[in-house]
Amino acid sequence: MSSGKVECREVCGEVRDGLQMTPELMLDLARKAAELVVGRIESLPGEDAWDGEFQQELRARLMEDPPEDGRPAVEVIERAAREILPVAARLDHPRCFAFVPSSPTWPGVLADFMAAGYNINQCTWLTASGPSQLELVVIDWFRRWLSYPESAGGLLTSGGSAAAVDAFVAAREAAGHPERATVYMSDQSHSAQSRAAMIVGVRPECVRMIPSDEHFRLDMEALIRAVTEDRAAGFNPMAVCANAGEGSTGAIDPLEAMADYCEAEGVWLHVDAAYGGFAIITEKGKRLLRGIERADSIGLDAHKWFFQPYEVGGLLVKDASTLENAFAVRPDILQDTVWGANHPNFVDRGLQLSRSARALKIWMSIQTFGMAAFRRAVSKGMELASRAEEYIRASPILEILNPASLGNVCFRVNPMNTDLDEEALEEINRSILARVFWEDRALMSSTLLHKMFSLRLCIINHTTTWDDVRETLEAAERFGMEALAR
Numbered sequence: 001m002s003s004g005k006v007e008c009r010e011v012c013g014e015v016r017d018g019l020q021m022t023p024e025l026m027l028d029l030a031r032k033a034a035e036l037v038v039g040r041i042e043s044l045p046g047e048d049a050w051d052g053e054f055q056q057e058l059r060a061r062l063m064e065d066p067p068e069d070g071r072p073a074v075e076v077i078e079r080a081a082r083e084i085l086p087v088a089a090r091l092d093h094p095r096c097f098a099f100v101p102s103s104p105t106w107p108g109v110l111a112d113f114m115a116a117g118y119n120i121n122q123c124t125w126l127t128a129s130g131p132s133q134l135e136l137v138v139i140d141w142f143r144r145w146l147s148y149p150e151s152a153g154g155l156l157t158s159g160g161s162a163a164a165v166d167a168f169v170a171a172r173e174a175a176g177h178p179e180r181a182t183v184y185m186s187d188q189s190h191s192a193q194s195r196a197a198m199i200v201g202v203r204p205e206c207v208r209m210i211p212s213d214e215h216f217r218l219d220m221e222a223l224i225r226a227v228t229e230d231r232a233a234g235f236n237p238m239a240v241c242a243n244a245g246e247g248s249t250g251a252i253d254p255l256e257a258m259a260d261y262c263e264a265e266g267v268w269l270h271v272d273a274a275y276g277g278f279a280i281i282t283e284k285g286k287r288l289l290r291g292i293e294r295a296d297s298i299g300l301d302a303h304k305w306f307f308q309p310y311e312v313g314g315l316l317v318k319d320a321s322t323l324e325n326a327f328a329v330r331p332d333i334l335q336d337t338v339w340g341a342n343h344p345n346f347v348d349r350g351l352q353l354s355r356s357a358r359a360l361k362i363w364m365s366i367q368t369f370g371m372a373a374f375r376r377a378v379s380k381g382m383e384l385a386s387r388a389e390e391y392i393r394a395s396p397i398l399e400i401l402n403p404a405s406l407g408n409v410c411f412r413v414n415p416m417n418t419d420l421d422e423e424a425l426e427e428i429n430r431s432i433l434a435r436v437f438w439e440d441r442a443l444m445s446s447t448l449l450h451k452m453f454s455l456r457l458c459i460i461n462h463t464t465t466w467d468d469v470r471e472t473l474e475a476a477e478r479f480g481m482e483a484l485a486r
């Protein structure tokens, strides 16, 4: 102690100095962690797509006081890998078709590790100029894929929810922060959109849910009626939100018609492309998403159909200044960080100050595999969904409830020539969902399609094969036959 150095102590055989570790130990532990993660990825296809536990059991296992003294780090890592991390849905399992799953690539995972290890705070140019430039690069790639003009800009966010909040802040300020603001979206829209509208101050009863048509796309006539009536009643339409890949069905709203209308009415158009946005890198997706480039803002999630680890979404606005006008404040404590327009501070574009370097994972993944591989991976999801639709149409006991759209397909067991009523069909299909959950390796989820119970597959994992899809549909058929036989 007299030397002024922090006291070194022996902890369970590891020499540590305060909160530090020796380089040898750090490397050993990193290798151990990497082995566990790679081992998990390798064994994934043979595992169930879901694991989980009820709270009582987990509480008993994990609720404890933080230990006063440490223990060997390798034991801590092993415990995490044994008791905590596996007790979760394996959203990257090739047979995980539930919700909107994800399947990160390894360079993306390593990028998160490196960004944490280099301790990047991607908030201002002064604190992180290299990573800031990289985020500009990645946002510019997105901009070009979306056919947005050079005046567009944006930022990477935690996901589609944060992108919607940031977008609606920009929309609100562009509208002059009106009283009695209203926002419009289809009744199929993701809850993140209505929540975002409420967060920015739109009253819950002023979030207008517009009916959707038989293909779950927003009904234009109903939108026009709602806006017209609201204006006449003294409300101030602030934003319209379009779906480009609605979660349940993959439905894409009439983007061109909505853009025409919003342009004419001077209302901000935000596109929720959290799920479907990256389809734009394929020829087919480009066709499906035509008109998206006319929106005022677009949110899209790289942690869904762009194969990145959580969390990374993106928000692009057609006119970059709309974001900075809404978010830039100049606190004295950050006065040294103002370097001028060519040195943007990402803090001025959204709700976060401290930010991780999210662009690194996207950049490292693309540099490693190339865009052709990403294009093939996204195309494959759409192809498998179309193939699933064909299989369902050919099956004597399965019925298509909504055709393949992007990576989604909605269906149920409903054999021809039976007179089961809707209630009986729902009961049978709920039982199929439960049996796939408990007895099959796959995980799927259900939804309501205008109140009708539907099974659904969302097929966007780059490791999923046709066998994975076919055998899951076969399991649904088998469980369906058994339910019908009862």
Ligand SMILES: *Cc1c(COP(=O)(O)O)cnc(C)c1O
Pocket (backbone or CB within 6 Å): 100, 158, 159, 160, 161, 162, 190, 192, 193, 245, 246, 247, 272, 273, 274, 275, 301, 313
């Ligand atoms: C996932 C999703 C969201 C929410 O995005 P997060 O990244 O989870 O915040 C919004 N809309 C759609 C269509 C989605 O699929």
